[in-house]
Structures are given as structure tokens and as C-alpha cells.
Amino acid sequence: MIRKLEQHRKHSVRLPTLHKLAAGLGVEVTGLLGDPPALKTEQGESPALVAVRRAIMPSPLAPTAVEPDSAEPFSPDLLRAEIADGWTLYHAAEFEQLARSLPGIIDDARLAVAVGRGDKRAAARAALGKAFQLGGHLAIRLGKTDLALASLERGQLAADSGDDPLLAPMVSNSIAWAYQRQNRLTDAQRLAIHAADGVERNGPRTANEVRVWGGLLISAATSTGRAGDYEQASDMLKVAESAAGRLAELPPPINGKLVSVFNRSAVRIERIRLAVQHGQPDTALFLARGIRLSSDTPPSWRTWLMLDIARARTEVGDVEGAVKALLALHRQAPQWIRHHTLAVAIVRDLWAGRARPVGLRRLAEILGVID
Numbered sequence: 001m002i003r004k005l006e007q008h009r010k011h012s013v014r015l016p017t018l019h020k021l022a023a024g025l026g027v028e029v030t031g032l033l034g035d036p037p038a039l040k041t042e043q044g045e046s047p048a049l050v051a052v053r054r055a056i057m058p059s060p061l062a063p064t065a066v067e068p069d070s071a072e073p074f075s076p077d078l079l080r081a082e083i084a085d086g087w088t089l090y091h092a093a094e095f096e097q098l099a100r101s102l103p104g105i106i107d108d109a110r111l112a113v114a115v116g117r118g119d120k121r122a123a124a125r126a127a128l129g130k131a132f133q134l135g136g137h138l139a140i141r142l143g144k145t146d147l148a149l150a151s152l153e154r155g156q157l158a159a160d161s162g163d164d165p166l167l168a169p170m171v172s173n174s175i176a177w178a179y180q181r182q183n184r185l186t187d188a189q190r191l192a193i194h195a196a197d198g199v200e201r202n203g204p205r206t207a208n209e210v211r212v213w214g215g216l217l218i219s220a221a222t223s224t225g226r227a228g229d230y231e232q233a234s235d236m237l238k239v240a241e242s243a244a245g246r247l248a249e250l251p252p253p254i255n256g257k258l259v260s261v262f263n264r265s266a267v268r269i270e271r272i273r274l275a276v277q278h279g280q281p282d283t284a285l286f287l288a289r290g291i292r293l294s295s296d297t298p299p300s301w302r303t304w305l306m307l308d309i310a311r312a313r314t315e316v317g318d319v320e321g322a323v324k325a326l327l328a329l330h331r332q333a334p335q336w337i338r339h340h341t342l343a344v345a346i347v348r349d350l351w352a353g354r355a356r357p358v359g360l361r362r363l364a365e366i367l368g369v370i371d
Contacts, residue, residue: 010349022183048099055103056135056151076123079112083127086134091298093335098138106131126162129155133171140178148178166212169195170260176219189223192216207250208259214240215260218270230278237274241267261301265294269305281312303329303336310346319350320357327359330366343367
């Protein structure tokens with residue numbers, strides 16, 4: 001495999017293989033894939049990314065911008081709406097715009113904690129935790145896992161003293177994802193299982209609780225699969241799929257945009273991804289046959305589905321099917337496809353082959369594979 005990669009005869013590698021290579025070389029998986037498009041300039045990080053760093057980790061010598069006594073009254077609803085808008089930008093892959101607005105969101109939440117009293121302060125702490133979680137997700141997408149963990153750890157502290165008992169396990173899920181990107185698969189699995197056990201002790205009874213618990217189970221299964229245990233990961237996802245069926249019997253979630261992504265569509269997407277990662281393209285295509293995605297499945301998850309279908313079709317020799325999947329992805333989520341190194345790798349593999357169906361040249365140009 002290493003020889004094929006070095007000789008540019010292959011560009012895409014299954015994730016379990018990547019994790020083994022990363023462990024042997026002592027690097028992060030993202031170091032092997034290459035950084036995704038980030039907020040950089042020729043002089044280094046852009047002012048927007050520097051502002052995000054400053055918002056997450058302010059200097060201890062930085063002056064307080066607004067004195068608490070002179071601040072405007074805190075509105076939990078407005079702050080939650082501001083954070084929800086930030087998550088909308090994130091799921092639309094509008095990372096540059098999110099980087100510009102995130103420092104203000106974090107500052108607003110910090111100020112709300114400073115001026116809040118009693119229940120309002122607890123609500124403000126929960127909002128601050130959610131804002132830091134958003135910062136962690138943005139940093140992961142930009143390949144900055146250390147910054148992500150700094151943001152998420154601050155989010156965990158805020159969540160522990162907030163008024164949302166489900167926020168801490170949700171942030172734990174995000175931390176587990178950051179661990180996965182650093183190849184700390186055992187840490188990621190243990191953290192997800194521990195947080196899921198904590199939710200399960202108290203239920204889960206509501207739709208929000210089921211979604212948070214299910215999201216943690218998916219996370220644990222993902223780490224298990226990437227560590228090489230396909231059977232255990234598959235069993236965990238089947239349990240998650242069964243739990244997702246309970247959502248139809250429960251009242252719809254409150255503030256669903258701010259809760260973990262979990263439904264039957266999400267579990268099926270993960271099962272397809274697991275099969276592709278473990279060299280079972282036929283299983284992946286069987287699972288993808290006739291799949292209908294829930295309306296609340298975010299673009300980021302839809303992106304992974306189309307990428308995995310393209311990868312599976314490539315492995316079974318269906319070049320035309322792979323190109324059709326990638327073209328459909330570009331139509332549905334033109335921003336997301338440019339943020340995935342896997343998309344670039346798949347197109348490079350297809351371009352290196354003999355068959356070049358209609359649409360492949362266009363994809364190669366869009367992703368910079370050819371000039």
C-alpha cells in the first residue's frame with residue numbers, strides 16, 4: 001500500500017489502514033490525508049482564524065470589553081438563536097463566514113455568563129458550552145485538533161454548570177471525534193461509551209435523550225471500526241438502528257438543531273461507511289439501495305453518504321456510477337465536496353484509470369486534480 005501511494009498508483013486508502021499507518025509513523029491521520037482547505041494566507045493563518053483562537057483562548061492580559069453593570073439585559077432566546085445560526089453555517093460548510101461570526105458568539109455568551117443571575121446564569125453557561133462546542137467542530141474541520149480540544153474542554157466545563165443535562169454528553173461526543181482525528185481511538189471509544197452510559201442511567205425517555213445516547217453509540221462504533229473490529233462495530237450500529245426506531249413513537253425533539261444528529265438515516269449512513277472502510281463495497285451498495293434520508297439529515301452527513309457510495313462503486317469497477325455519485329454530491333453540496341480530501345483522492349484514482357466517463361473531467365477540474 002505504501003509503495004502504491006508513493007508511486008501515485010493509488011490515492012485513496014481505507015480508514016483502518018490509515019489509522020495503522022498513522023500509529024506506525026506517530027502522526028495524526030489528517031497528516032496523511034493532507035489538510036483540508038483552511039483559512040490561510042501566504043503569511044500564515046488568516047485574521048479570521050486568529051480571531052477564533054483569541055476568542056477561544058483569550059490572553060489573560062486582555063481588557064474586559066464591557067463592564068457587566070453596563071451590559072444589555074441577557075436574552076437566552078436571542079443567544080440560542082445566534083448559536084443555532086452558527087450551526088446552520090457549519091452544516092452548510094460556510095466555514096469562512098462562521099469563523100468571522102464565531103468570536104462574537106463566544107463573546108456574547110461569555111458576557112451573558114458575567115451578567116446573568118440564578119437560572120439565567122445557568123442558561124448562559126449552557127449557551128457558552130454550546131458555543132465552545134461549535135468552535136471545536138470548526139477547528140476540527142480546519143485540521144486544528146489541538147485548538148478543537150481546547151475549545152471543547154472549555155465547553156465541557158461550561159456545560160457541567162449549565163442548565164442542560166444533555167449538553168455535557170454531547171460535548172463528550174465532540175471530544176471523542178477530536179480524539180479520533182488524533183488517532184486516539186481507545187480514548188475516543190471509552191469516552192463515548194462512558195457518556196452514553198451516563199445518559200442511559202436516566203432513561204433515555206425523551207427524543208432528545210435518545211438522540212444524544214444514539215449519537216454517542218455511533219461514535220463508539222466508529223472508533224471501534226477504525227480500530228479494526230468490524231464485527232463489534234457492526235453489532236453496535238445495529239443496536240443504534242433499533243433505538244432510532246423509537247424516535248417515531250416519541251414527541252419531536254425540542255431545539256433539534258442543537259441536539260446530536262441521530263435517526264435511522266444517520267445510522268444507515270454509518271453502516272455504509274463502516275462497510276466501505278472495511279473493504280465490503282457490495283455490502284455498502286446493498287445498504288445504500290433505496291435509502292431515503294430524513295429531512296433533518298444535515299448536508300455534512302449527506303456528503304459522507306455520497307462519498308462512500310462513490311468509493312464503493314469505484315472498488316467494484318463501476319466508474320460511471322462513481323462519477324454520477326460525485327456529480328450528485330457536487331450539485332447538492334458544492335461547498336462540502338471541496339472540503340473533503342477523500343473526494344480529491346477518489347477523483348485522482350478515477351482519473352488515473354483507463355475509463356473516463358462523462359463528467360469526470362469536470363470533477364477533476366473542480367477539485368484541482370487537473371488544470
